[in-house]
Amino acid sequence: MISVAEARRRILDPLAPTGVETVGLADALGRILAAEVRARVTQPPVAVSAMDGYAVRADDVARTPATLRQVGEAPAGGAHDGVVGPGEAVRIFTGGPVPRGADTIVIQEDADADGERIAVKAGAPPGTHIRPAGLDFGEGDVGLKPGRILGARDIALAASMNCPWLRVHRKPRIAVLATGDELVMPGEPMGPNQIVSSNNLGLRAFVEESGAEAIDLGIALDTEESLETLAAGAKGADMLVTIGGVSVGDHDLVRTVLGDMGLDVDFWRIAMRPGKPLMFGRLGETAMLGLPGNPVSALVCGLIFLRPAIARMLGLGETSVRRGKAELGRDVAANDRREDYLRATLARDESGALIATPFEIQDSSMLSRLARADCLIVRAPHAPAAPRGTPVDIIPLNPPGPDSP
Numbered sequence: 001m002i003s004v005a006e007a008r009r010r011i012l013d014p015l016a017p018t019g020v021e022t023v024g025l026a027d028a029l030g031r032i033l034a035a036e037v038r039a040r041v042t043q044p045p046v047a048v049s050a051m052d053g054y055a056v057r058a059d060d061v062a063r064t065p066a067t068l069r070q071v072g073e074a075p076a077g078g079a080h081d082g083v084v085g086p087g088e089a090v091r092i093f094t095g096g097p098v099p100r101g102a103d104t105i106v107i108q109e110d111a112d113a114d115g116e117r118i119a120v121k122a123g124a125p126p127g128t129h130i131r132p133a134g135l136d137f138g139e140g141d142v143g144l145k146p147g148r149i150l151g152a153r154d155i156a157l158a159a160s161m162n163c164p165w166l167r168v169h170r171k172p173r174i175a176v177l178a179t180g181d182e183l184v185m186p187g188e189p190m191g192p193n194q195i196v197s198s199n200n201l202g203l204r205a206f207v208e209e210s211g212a213e214a215i216d217l218g219i220a221l222d223t224e225e226s227l228e229t230l231a232a233g234a235k236g237a238d239m240l241v242t243i244g245g246v247s248v249g250d251h252d253l254v255r256t257v258l259g260d261m262g263l264d265v266d267f268w269r270i271a272m273r274p275g276k277p278l279m280f281g282r283l284g285e286t287a288m289l290g291l292p293g294n295p296v297s298a299l300v301c302g303l304i305f306l307r308p309a310i311a312r313m314l315g316l317g318e319t320s321v322r323r324g325k326a327e328l329g330r331d332v333a334a335n336d337r338r339e340d341y342l343r344a345t346l347a348r349d350e351s352g353a354l355i356a357t358p359f360e361i362q363d364s365s366m367l368s369r370l371a372r373a374d375c376l377i378v379r380a381p382h383a384p385a386a387p388r389g390t391p392v393d394i395i396p397l398n399p400p401g402p403d404s405p
């Protein structure tokens with residue numbers, strides 16, 4: 001059995017970033033930027049008003065009250081072509097270009113209009129409420145750098161920089177194949193000894209949540225023929241992820257069948273709980289990750305290995321799983337040689353300290369506990385018994401709540 005760290009290294013090292021593709025801004029949310037974004041325009045393109053009011057000469061309103069004559073209008077998207085002369089004012093609106101001659105804006109609250117006559121009650125030094133050309137950015141400025149996970153603010157910026165398309169990393173294609181005679185899809189008719197398959201749908205969501213594209217290969221029966229037929233669907237994918245069938249039971253065919261198909265196995269057992277029967281290898285051009293069948297094991301191994309693998313294929317520099325610190329909410333026994341990932345809740349005590357309390361039962365089939373958990377407590381191999389209050393490493397789980405570290 002190899003360690004979690006060693007398994008992680010052996011999975012990540014051979015993975016190369018996927019290629020680059022172009023997407024429209026409407027499809028760019030959550031994608032990873034592959035090339036810098038430079039402004040194709042200057043914003044604002046000319047000096048504009050930041051308020052509704054009057055564009056005037058500051059000298060004319062240095063002493064108030066002052067009476068000016070309105071000679072035109074400058075709405076956003078329009079312009080006053082003439083020059084603002086002494087004693088003159090141009091009605092201006094937010095975003096309207098500041099006309100030549102004017103050097104300040106009197107806000108409309110500080111002026112009373114009576115036809116063409118504008119009575120200014122309070123002056124405004126030069127430059128007041130004027131956004132100079134290029135205040136936000138100039139043409140050619142770098143707005144976004146490669147590696148950025150594109151959020152709504154980035155998309156707004158790229159749009160205002162007049163960049164309708166972006167270069168992003170192609171989403172890794174992850175084929176997901178469940179295995180087991182006992183499994184039916186949710187809602188399907190069930191035999192007496194059958195259970196509902198949770199993992200293929202759960203992993204598919206997990207893959208998409210991690211920024212990759214999931215290809216659902218369905219559920220293979222525990223026969224060579226069925227496994228071979230469905231596994232063939234992984235051709236062209238960046239990674240095949242199988243669920244179950246990787247331990248040493250009589251019905252655990254994945255290693256045999258994929259082996260016949262040319263699978264080059266790197267390792268197939270790791271010192272981790274949940275998740276001992278984890279397999280990794282290569283099937284031609286496609287990486288292959290064999291996850292354990294137990295639902296909690298599959299999702300926890302997904303978090304520890306599959307998410308970093310996807311991050312690596314997406315070209316992200318940071319692939320480590322985010323960790324935090326908390327105090328144990330109850331005593332835990334000494335650990336054996338497998339690195340342990342305990343499902344736990346998080347809460348703050350009266351002093352504000354973050355307390356992680358593991359569930360009493362840590363059975364790897366219990367999705368109810370996994371769904372209720374706020375974090376995983378990581379216990380090193382051979383960690384000694386630890387009393388309540390001991391500081392521990394935790395991995396926060398989604399969605400991050402207000403109390404998340």
Ligand code: AMP
Nearest residue numbers: 178180197198199200244245246293294
């Ligand atoms: P296996 O590794 O195939 O022996 O599976 C270990 C355990 O996980 C068995 O109890 C299976 O019934 C269960 N299991 C395997 N795949 C799934 C799945 N897709 N959904 C729910 N449970 C599963």
Ligand code: MG
Nearest residue numbers: 179180244245
């Ligand atoms: Mg099975």
